[in-house]
Each structure stands twice: as structure tokens, then as C-alpha cells.
Amino acid sequence: MASARIPRRTLCAAVESAAAAGWRSRWERLKSTKAGVWCRGLLSDYKEACRDVVVSAWERPLKASVYASLLGGACLCFHLKPDRPAFDARLLECSNQLGLLSPWIRSGTSDSHVQSLVKLRNEGRLRHVGLGFLSLVYRADYDPSTALYEAQCSGLSVPWRELPHRVLDVGFAGRWWVLHAKMNNYDINEEEFKNLPAHMQSTSPPSVQEVERNESLHMASWTPPPPVEETDHETVEDQQSEKQ
CATH class of the missing domain: 1.20.5 (Single alpha-helices involved in coiled-coils or other helix-helix interfaces)
Known part of the structure; x- marks a missing residue:
């Protein structure tokens, strides 16, 4: 073996x-x-x-740090780039916020901008395109499902040079900036104060001294009044008799 x-x-x-x-x-x-x-x-x-x-x-650590920061920022912007569902969600949120306010209170600028976007969305004329770090929302002339020759012919489509005039919003770093700017002070109606004098149409924040004075007055309002000294009834009668 x-x-x-x-x-x-x-x-x-x-x-x-x-x-x-x-x-x-x-x-x-x-x-x-x-x-x-x-x-x-x-x-x-x-x-x-x-x-x-x-x-x-x-x-060169400083130069390397700058390059690394730029690269990291570019990757972060690409990751936070908003998409079309994010725009639709933000648009519906803004529309609901304005719907909770009375027409006499809501801002005319915010309301007109949001209503125009909602109308274009309902008509199917909103388009979305991603450009690396940015997202653009622009308007089109027709819905893609429209059975018209002008809507289906590729030769009659909107040229790219007209895109800057059709852009409605820019998405960057997780935010739609035009919609955010239009919704600033959406609960203030500017038309309500247009007939006021010029010095009453704009207000300035109070100074530090005014804030401290208002706080001191508010604290003093909660302070109980000092007790009134009670005098003896006999002492009052003696004083009255002496005066007589």
C-alpha cells in the first residue's frame, strides 16, 4: 500500500x-x-x-482641502438636486397654504404665481429637465398627449434658445428658489396698504432700548400694588376733633 x-x-x-x-x-x-x-x-x-x-x-494641504471641499460640495449639490415630484409636492403645499387664508389677507403676488403654476400643471404644460447640479421647470405650448399636429411634429417643437424665456423655476440644493421667493410674506396683502401714507407703508424693527422698555412695562404690569396703610378709627376721630 x-x-x-x-x-x-x-x-x-x-x-x-x-x-x-x-x-x-x-x-x-x-x-x-x-x-x-x-x-x-x-x-x-x-x-x-x-x-x-x-x-x-x-x-500643499490648503490647496488639497479647497479641491476636496469643491468636489464634496459638487457631489452634495448633485445629490440634493430636486426632481419633478418634489416640485409638484411643493406647489401643492403652497397652494394649500394660500387656500387657508382669506382673499383679503393673502399676497396677490404669491397667489397669482401659484395659480398660474397650478393652471399649467393641470393643463399638462409643465416640463422638467435636470442639468447636473440644477433642475429647471419650464412651460410648454401643448400637453404631450395632445393629438394635434403642432404638438406631435418634432420640427415645430420649441427650440432650445427660447428655454431661458420659458423657465419658471430653478431647483438647487434641495429648494425651488423662485417659488420660495414668491411665497415670501404670502400672508400679507400689499394692496391693502397702498392707500396709506408713505411713512406708514413701511415699518422698521424696534430698537434694543424700545424692546427693553416694553419688557419692563410688561413686567411692571404683573407687580401687585403696594398695600394701603389702615389708620385707626379713633385716631381719625381725634384728628377731626382737633380741626374743629
């Missing part, structure tokens, strides 16, 4: 060595091909580029 195991082990070792030699020969032939040479050159270039980046960052 022992004599039979020795030739078997020798044969297995010979087969393994032959397979390893064949694998090495095939790997050498693969590395010597054009694709292998190109891959080795590409890996070598990437290795040198990474080494140069590490060395440059070590020698």
Missing part, C-alpha cells in the same frame, strides 16, 4: 506542476498581447496619478 501511494503522489505533483506551468505560460502570453500591454500601461498611469495626488496633497 505504501509503495502504491508514492507513484500516485508523484503523478499528482507532476500534474499540478504542469498545470501551473501551463497557467503561467498562458498568463505570460496574455500579458504580451496588445490588450495586455494596454491594460498594464493604463494601470501604471493610474498608479502614477494616484501617487502624484497623494504627494501633492501632502506638500
